[in-house]
Amino acid sequence: MLHAFNATIQASAVIKRRTFVKNIIGLFLVAAVLLTAAFACNTGPVNISSYKVSKDKDANQEASSFKGGDTLYGRAVVSGTTGAVKVKFRIETDDVSGASKGTVVPGSEVTVDLPSDGTATYTVPIPEGAVKSGKYNVIADLVDDKGDKKDTKTAGISITMN
Numbered sequence: 673m674l675h676a677f678n679a680t681i682q683a684s685a686v687i688k689r690r691t692f693v694k695n696i697i698g699l700f701l702v703a704a705v706l707l708t709a710a711f712a713c714n715t716g717p718v719n720i721s722s723y724k725v726s727k728d729k730d731a732n733q734e735a736s737s738f739k740g741g742d743t744l745y746g747r748a749v750v751s752g753t754t755g756a757v758k759v760k761f762r763i764e765t766d767d768v769s770g771a772s773k774g775t776v777v778p779g780s781e782v783t784v785d786l787p788s789d790g791t792a793t794y795t796v797p798i799p800e801g802a803v804k805s806g807k808y809n810v811i812a813d814l815v816d817d818k819g820d821k822k823d824t825k826t827a828g829i830s831i832t833m834n
Contacts, residue, residue, distance in 0.1 A: 718757070718816065722749035723825035725810045729795070738798055740833045746794030748812040748825065750786055757822070759784045759792035760813040766828065768806030777803055798831060805833045 724731040724747045727738070731747040738744055748759050763780035765771040779802075784792035792812070807830050814823040 716752040718752040718754075718814065719750070719823040720748045720759070720812055720814050720825045721751040723747070723812055723827065725827040725829060729793075734827075736827070736829050738829055738831050740798055740800030740803075740831070743795060743797045744810065744829070746796075746810055746812060746827075748792045748794075748814070749790075750792060750814060751789050753786070753788050753816075755788065756817045757786050757788075758815045759786065759794075760815060761792075761794040761796075762811050763796065764809045764811060766807040766809050768804050768808070770804065771806070777808070800833065803831055803833070805831060 724734050725736070726733055726745050726747070727735045727742060729745050731745055744763075746761055748761075750757060750759065761780075761782045761784070763777040765773060765775045765777065767773070768775075780796055782794055782796070784794070786792055794810075794812070807828060810827045810829055812825045813821055815821055
């Protein structure tokens with residue numbers, strides 16, 4: 673009888689050990705799935721991670737001085753999005769004789785739609801005689817699909833008319 677009792681205790685211990693091992697394996701599987709989901713989801717802030725203004729289309733070299741007749745290129749790299757966003761580019765006056773600070777230069781406003789993370793590009797010619805010599809800001813606003821502004825980057829430039 674004592675022998676049967678010991679066998680029952682040992683069988684019970686084996687069952688508990690097997691249940692424990694199954695629970696640990698299940699826990700590790702759940703943890704692996706959750707970690708995979710966490711890494712797959714983009715949890716960083718929605719932002720313009722890089723912003724350049726240049727004289728060349730690929731923005732290989734940033735520029736801050738322009739002349740009438742030059743073409744200005746803007747390049748905004750957007751990161752952390754979970755859906756569609758818009759990048760709204762514009763040029764505003766900063767220190768220009770006869771113009772109020774913050775006045776938007778006519779014809780400089782452009783909106784670029786992005787389905788998710790990516791690069792928005794901006795191209796605007798600086799026509800001779802259309803703007804005055806002075807300091808300007810090239811602005812990129814990042815706006816989500818609800819119209820809320822998420823980030824803004826500004827690059828100061830100077831324009832010289834001949």
